[in-house]
Amino acid sequence: xxxxxxxxGVGLAVGLMLACGGAQAADVVGVAFVHGTGAQxxxxxxxxxxxxxxxxRLGLPNSANYTVINCDFTQxxxxxxxxxxxxxxxxxxINGKGITRLVVITxxxxxxxVRWILSNPTYDSRYPKIIQTVSKVTALAPSSxxxxxxxxxxxxxxxxxxxxxxxxxxxxxVRQQQVGHMATYNAQNLYGTAGRPALPRPFRAVVGSDVExxxxxxxxxxxxYAQNVGLEFTQNWxxxxxxxFLECSSQKAAGTTWFTDKQRTNGAEPLSHNQSRRxxxxxxxxxxxxxxx
Amino acid sequence: MTARxxxxxxxxxxxxxxxxxxxxPLLPARSSxxxxxxxERAALPDEAGExxxxxxxxxxxxxxxxxxxxxxxxLSRSYWETVDAAALQRGVALPLTAPDAVIQVSPVQxxxxxxPEQWEVRDPTGALAVDRIVDAxxxxxxxxxxxxxxxxxxxxxxxxxxxxxxxxxxAQGRYVVQVLExxxxxxxxxxxxxxxxxxxGRVVVSARLQDDGGSTALAxxxxxxxxxxxxxEALLVAPDGRSWPVPLVAGRDGLQAQVTIPQDVGTVQGLWxxxxxxGARGVQRDAKVxxxxxxxxxxxxGQAEADPTARAxxxxxxxxxxxxxxxxxxxxxxxxxGQLRPVAQAHSAAWFDAPGTAELRLPFASVALPRGYAAxxxxxxxxxxxxxxxxxxxSRARALTF
Numbered sequence: 288x289x290x291x292x293x294x295x296g297v298g299l300a301v302g303l304m305l306a307c308g309g310a311q312a313a314d315v316v317g318v319a320f321v322h323g324t325g326a327q328x329x330x331x332x333x334x335x336x337x338x339x340x341x342x343x344r345l346g347l348p349n350s351a352n353y354t355v356i357n358c359d360f361t362q363x364x365x366x367x368x369x370x371x372x373x374x375x376x377x378x379x380x381i382n383g384k385g386i387t388r389l390v391v392i393t394x395x396x397x398x399x400x401v402r403w404i405l406s407n408p409t410y411d412s413r414y415p416k417i418i419q420t421v422s423k424v425t426a427l428a429p430s431s432x433x434x435x436x437x438x439x440x441x442x443x444x445x446x447x448x449x450x451x452x453x454x455x456x457x458x459x460x461v462r463q464q465q466v467g468h469m470a471t472y473n474a475q476n477l478y479g480t481a482g483r484p485a486l487p488r489p490f491r492a493v494v495g496s497d498v499e500x501x502x503x504x505x506x507x508x509x510x511x512y513a514q515n516v517g518l519e520f521t522q523n524w525x526x527x528x529x530x531x532f533l534e535c536s537s538q539k540a541a542g543t544t545w546f547t548d549k550q551r552t553n554g555a556e557p558l559s560h561n562q563s564r565r566x567x568x569x570x571x572x573x574x575x576x577x578x579x580x
Numbered sequence: 581m582t583a584r585x586x587x588x589x590x591x592x593x594x595x596x597x598x599x600x601x602x603x604x605p606l607l608p609a610r611s612s613x614x615x616x617x618x619x620e621r622a623a624l625p626d627e628a629g630e631x632x633x634x635x636x637x638x639x640x641x642x643x644x645x646x647x648x649x650x651x652x653x654x655l656s657r658s659y660w661e662t663v664d665a666a667a668l669q670r671g672v673a674l675p676l677t678a679p680d681a682v683i684q685v686s687p688v689q690x691x692x693x694x695x696p697e698q699w700e701v702r703d704p705t706g707a708l709a710v711d712r713i714v715d716a717x718x719x720x721x722x723x724x725x726x727x728x729x730x731x732x733x734x735x736x737x738x739x740x741x742x743x744x745x746x747x748x749x750x751a752q753g754r755y756v757v758q759v760l761e762x763x764x765x766x767x768x769x770x771x772x773x774x775x776x777x778x779x780x781g782r783v784v785v786s787a788r789l790q791d792d793g794g795s796t797a798l799a800x801x802x803x804x805x806x807x808x809x810x811x812x813e814a815l816l817v818a819p820d821g822r823s824w825p826v827p828l829v830a831g832r833d834g835l836q837a838q839v840t841i842p843q844d845v846g847t848v849q850g851l852w853x854x855x856x857x858x859g860a861r862g863v864q865r866d867a868k869v870x871x872x873x874x875x876x877x878x879x880x881x882g883q884a885e886a887d888p889t890a891r892a893x894x895x896x897x898x899x900x901x902x903x904x905x906x907x908x909x910x911x912x913x914x915x916x917x918g919q920l921r922p923v924a925q926a927h928s929a930a931w932f933d934a935p936g937t938a939e940l941r942l943p944f945a946s947v948a949l950p951r952g953y954a955a956x957x958x959x960x961x962x963x964x965x966x967x968x969x970x971x972x973x974x975s976r977a978r979a980l981t982f
Binding site: 323363367409418438442444450452453454455457459462465466468470471474475480481483487513514516524 | 627629630632634635636638640641644645646647648649651652654658660661662680682684686688689690712714718719720721722723724725726727732734754756758760762775776795796799817820821822823849850851853866868869870871872906910922925927928929961963967970972
């Protein structure tokens with residue numbers, strides 16, 4: 288038999304060794320913003336909003352060294368449209384800008400797609416260089432252990448030959464983020480959760496712990512009042528510590544917890560799932576200051 | 581303090597030059613291991629994937645012990661059912677065991693989409709029991725991809741316990757009704773005995789209806805769990821939507837499903853589910869667990885060659901179907917205290933065009949050993965993945981000592 292690319296020995300072997308030290312003066316630092324579930328074509332405007340991106344990138348030595356990812360994260364994390372697209376855009380960014388030290392900022396399910404790349408370095412020949420270049424992942428409200436809301440969307444969506452899926456086909460990213468599914472992916476395909484090998488790069492979560500949507504409270508309007516009203520309702524489907532979409536335990540399930548919202552936000556305000564991707568309560572400044580570390 | 585990364589890139593051919601020890605058998609498989617007894621042919625999926633051989637290794641902190649995660653235990657305080665328009669026009673009985681439930685209604689494809697105000701929920705006394713209601717648009721604004729016409733109702737903290745009625749005289753078609761009782765003391769616990777299985781294999785799933793005092797008591801560690809007599813049924817669901825009923829049989833500690841996986845596992849990627857539906861004296865609960873199913877398209881031959889000097893392991897394979905296969909494993913080294921601890925993780929993958937024999941090589945040498953760590957080594961958590969079909973074929977908790 289024949290291996291298509293030749294014998295085993297021809298492959299690229301890459302090893303990483305961690306040693307103490309700081310960012311080198313010659314480093315070219317870049318930051319990539321990776322959105323959550325959804326198919327994005329203008330994530331800067333539609334998913335993040337420019338405020339937080341422009342605040343964060345001011346922390347770069349060259350504020351032009353940033354990229355906002357636009358991929359189809361309605362797919363399973365390993366699919367060409369998801370991790371494949373992300374790998375392509377990160378590779379183009381790294382090569383085009385000569386980035387040697389990349390900070391990746393993800394939101395929600397974007398953390399899972401990045402964790403797929405970090406956990407599966409031999410799945411795609413672009414992954415090793417990306418992993419080598421990443422200095423850390425800042426995962427804003429990552430859905431590392433899924434969400435009961437994904438289960439709520441899919442419960443009862445059985446397949447009947449005459450009808451198809453009763454509630455219509457729900458995208459694979461939602462299937463993936465069901466709690467039981469993420470437990471299995473975490474045990475088999477992903478690293479960084481309890482008892483599993485560590486990821487090859489730091490993965491630090493920012494945890495949103497509550498939702499405020501009082502009509503008289505101006506803080507409830509940051510990121511969009513209507514979104515926060517909905518998130519306060521969906522909190523009913525979750526346990527007592529949640530950002531309205533994800534339980535805190537899910538956000539903390541992989542990597543390490545950098546901080547839980549109230550520990551660092553202005554006024555000790557909580558970050559709802561909508562606010563953790565917006566310029567709310569000083570989040571952008573916290574992320575900006577972290578770029579230099 | 582920040583971390584500085586030192587990257588070592590080496591051509592694997594250089595590693596290949598190192599001598600390997602004579603072949604030795606892999607350690608005997610444990611009952612929790614998954615070993616493919618044979619290999620099978622299979623079609624290649626449309627997305628062929630990467631063709632280049634790749635290896636990658638990174639250091640692990642030996643002070644951080646690794647433990648194989650147990651299969652997830654689902655704990656559910658909710659249930660769902662599909663109801664038709666006639667039942668909804670009369671009013672569907674919804675048993676509630678605790679105040680402040682959440683009810684979600686979603687129209688099946690073709691059913692009439694109703695506005696939130698067209699739904700009525702009444703408590704056991706006949707009084708309206710809608711504390712708050714949100715529509716699909718508000719749910720979607722949260723990021724929850726609720727279908728058109730979905731509505732969610734909260735019954736309220738002061739509401740009574742008992743049989744509620746959900747009604748809409750405007751209903752037309754079928755609807756999926758879900759009830760979540762976050763404050764209920766009664767939950768269904770569902771757990772499979774494994775998270776991966778081969779086609780034609782068996783998964784045992786245990787289901788137990790229990791009174792655990794509720795989420796708050798559980799979180800506070802004040803819970804004393806008591807099993808409740810119950811009956812139910814289960815459904816095995818494939819990623820392509822096919823499903824098979826599975827009996828839930830009463831046993832000493834609740835209910836049990838013996839699930840036999842079909843030989844034809846289909847080609848749609850994703851996890852399989854066992855969904856359980858359990859009821860007892862006015863209580864309904866359902867839950868699901870997920871597991872991976874793999875066709876044995878390749879297998880480890882059962883032999884390996886290891887070189888403690890080069891810290892490399894050569895793993896002969898039998899290939900049954902063309903595709904890309906990956907071996908991954910954790911290297912344990914002996915520490916200054918004589919104990920084995922994890923020091924490195926390595927993956928290696930390559931594409932194989934045709935059935936036959938092949939090999940993958942796990943190279944750990946690029947990762948420096950922590951000070952004081954040395955041979956003897958052990959290779960643990962050895963896995964063989966079918967990357968083309970996204971399926972975990974083999975898994976061995978302890979594979980080799982060298």
